[in-house]
Amino acid sequence: MNRLNHTVEATPPSGIRKFFDVVSDMEGAISLGVGEPDFVTPWNIREAAIYCLEKGGTHYTSNWGTKELREAIAQYMAQRFHLSYHPYSQVLVTVGASEGIDLALRAIINPGEEVLLPEPSYVSYAPGIQFAGGVPVGIKTNMDKQFRIEPDDVLPLITDKTKALILPYPNNPTGAVMERRHLEELATALRGRDIIVISDEIYAELTYTGTRHVSIAELDGMRDNTVVLSGFSKSFAMTGWRLGYACGPKDIIESMFKIHQYTMLCAPIMSQAGAYEGLRHGLENGFADVEKMRREYNRRRRYLVKAFNDMGLTCFEPLGAFYTFPSIRATGLGSEEFCEALLREEKVAVVPGTAFGPSGEGHVRCSYAYSLDEIKRALERMERFVARRKRG
Amino acid sequence: MLDVKKEIVEILAKDARTPHSEMAVLLGISQEQVAELVRQLEEEKIIVCYTTVVDWNRISGDQVQALIEVRVTPQRDRGFDAIAQRIYGFSEVKSVYLMSGGYDLTVLVEGNSMKEVAFFVAEKLSTIDGVLSTATHFVLRKYKDNGVFMDFDENGDSRLAVSP
Numbered sequence: 001m002n003r004l005n006h007t008v009e010a011t012p013p014s015g016i017r018k019f020f021d022v023v024s025d026m027e028g029a030i031s032l033g034v035g036e037p038d039f040v041t042p043w044n045i046r047e048a049a050i051y052c053l054e055k056g057g058t059h060y061t062s063n064w065g066t067k068e069l070r071e072a073i074a075q076y077m078a079q080r081f082h083l084s085y086h087p088y089s090q091v092l093v094t095v096g097a098s099e100g101i102d103l104a105l106r107a108i109i110n111p112g113e114e115v116l117l118p119e120p121s122y123v124s125y126a127p128g129i130q131f132a133g134g135v136p137v138g139i140k141t142n143m144d145k146q147f148r149i150e151p152d153d154v155l156p157l158i159t160d161k162t163k164a165l166i167l168p169y170p171n172n173p174t175g176a177v178m179e180r181r182h183l184e185e186l187a188t189a190l191r192g193r194d195i196i197v198i199s200d201e202i203y204a205e206l207t208y209t210g211t212r213h214v215s216i217a218e219l220d221g222m223r224d225n226t227v228v229l230s231g232f233s234k235s236f237a238m239t240g241w242r243l244g245y246a247c248g249p250k251d252i253i254e255s256m257f258k259i260h261q262y263t264m265l266c267a268p269i270m271s272q273a274g275a276y277e278g279l280r281h282g283l284e285n286g287f288a289d290v291e292k293m294r295r296e297y298n299r300r301r302r303y304l305v306k307a308f309n310d311m312g313l314t315c316f317e318p319l320g321a322f323y324t325f326p327s328i329r330a331t332g333l334g335s336e337e338f339c340e341a342l343l344r345e346e347k348v349a350v351v352p353g354t355a356f357g358p359s360g361e362g363h364v365r366c367s368y369a370y371s372l373d374e375i376k377r378a379l380e381r382m383e384r385f386v387a388r389r390k391r392g
Numbered sequence: 393m394l395d396v397k398k399e400i401v402e403i404l405a406k407d408a409r410t411p412h413s414e415m416a417v418l419l420g421i422s423q424e425q426v427a428e429l430v431r432q433l434e435e436e437k438i439i440v441c442y443t444t445v446v447d448w449n450r451i452s453g454d455q456v457q458a459l460i461e462v463r464v465t466p467q468r469d470r471g472f473d474a475i476a477q478r479i480y481g482f483s484e485v486k487s488v489y490l491m492s493g494g495y496d497l498t499v500l501v502e503g504n505s506m507k508e509v510a511f512f513v514a515e516k517l518s519t520i521d522g523v524l525s526t527a528t529h530f531v532l533r534k535y536k537d538n539g540v541f542m543d544f545d546e547n548g549d550s551r552l553a554v555s556p
Contacts, residue, residue: 020552024552033553034553034554038549038551123556124556299399
């Protein structure tokens with residue numbers, strides 16, 4: 001008898017992991033492979049967490065998260081994204097947006113139900129759906145469509161088993177965004193259908209379109225069918241703190257709460273104290289720290305995109321998150337092959353597009369969560385590598 | 393254009409040697425536009441000068457700095473300006489600030505030794521007409537200067553090399 005769960009056993013380990021092991025053993029390697037900010041958490045947030053520990057704040061909090069933090073989150077969502085949620089019944093503090101993804105999926109999926117998700121996408125969605133007993137159904141996206149999903153891509157995939165759609169924009173790994181007009185089109189196709197939208201908006205603060213990120217939950221009639229997931233990792237440079245939140249209709253949040261209550265209990269108290277300070281301070285000064293980081297990312301983004309296009313790796317303009325997703329077709333290599341050769345020959349680590357689903361083939365993900373100096377050094381090596389391959 | 397100007401200042405404040413061609417890429421505008429905006433910033437004296445942050449102790453040994461609290465009598469019509477001018481004219485004086493609170497001017501003085509700074513205060517500063525009193529505080533160690541941590545780098549990259 002097999003002592004492991006079939007679903008878990010059948011799930012392959014993350015494609016990124018394999019790569020990580022090679023890079024971390026290599027001397028002098030430069031990486032453009034990380035998925036977290038290079039900024040350290042702003043000091044006022046760190047200081048608030050230290051103070052929390054000093055005054056003996058070392059206990060459990062309410063399963064929902066501290067009251068002050070939930071109030072601040074509700075205020076933040078209203079001020080920054082025009083979303084109104086009741087702080088005590090529609091906001092749940094989670095251990096990273098990652099827990100939020102898991103909770104949302106488990107709260108709604110019955111065995112065999114289908115969940116639509118754009119592909120390529122963040123690595124956790126498909127396994128999360130499977131662990132919850134559901135069936136992931138990929139919506140292929142490509143560079144021609146700026147890696148967005150359109151109603152024509154979604155409608156043919158809807159069956160009577162379709163339960164939910166994961167909407168992860170701004171997107172990791174492509175950097176794609178869905179602006180208001182794109183969301184309107186999608187919403188028109190979704191209205192009147194019982195499809196729950198799980199909108200992962202962890203990169204909402206990092207868009208470079210000239211207008212702020214719009215949540216699909218803001219559009220007419222979508223609020224009651226949408227769970228918005230977000231967190232502090234990317235916008236406040238707090239990845240290691242593991243703190244996120246979910247906002248949505250009462251029944252779904254209540255169900256997510258139930259799972260969270262029995263499995264996680266609560267998010268770490270000092271992380272909540274830090275996050276509260278981040279929001280409190282931001283609500284007062286217009287999120288100046290966040291804006292400063294965003295401006296800096298935007299400059300690096302422009303630099304990286306131009307450099308890739310100049311060296312012949314066609315790169316569509318990514319307008320969100322901190323990733324570029326250039327095409328590597330010009331080199332004649334497959335994604336994995338490209339990454340392995342680049343690492344071996346020039347000691348630069350980038351992530352193969354295929355780590356995010358088969359339709360990521362032909363692309364690599366390069367992050368610009370690095371200082372401009374590091375980016376320049378990596379680009380110099382990549383340029384050498386690409387020039388060699390194009391000749392050969 | 394105001395936002396772009398602000399970004400140019402941000403970039404140059406971090407590295408004054410950033411070439412115009414690179415700023416053009418970073419900001420998504422033409423090199424000519426960058427040149428024009430920089431020219432405007434210089435003309436408006438928003439960019440006052442381009443300087444270098446130096447760890448002077450490592451090149452000329454015993455450089456000392458002192459913050460001097462100065463209490464003065466403001467003058468009719470010219471307030472604190474005339475006396476401030478008398479003070480900031482000296483080359484030993486690096487900065488002069490008008491303060492609120494218990495005293496009037498903060499004067500930052502640099503010299504080759506404590507003795508040199510002390511004599512400057514005694515002979516030049518405290519003898520100026522209108523200076524009522526001075527209190528000299530020597531800088532013993534700099535932890536952070538101009539927004540830069542002097543002796544510890546918390547930006548060393550401790551992230552996983554590859555992460556999802």
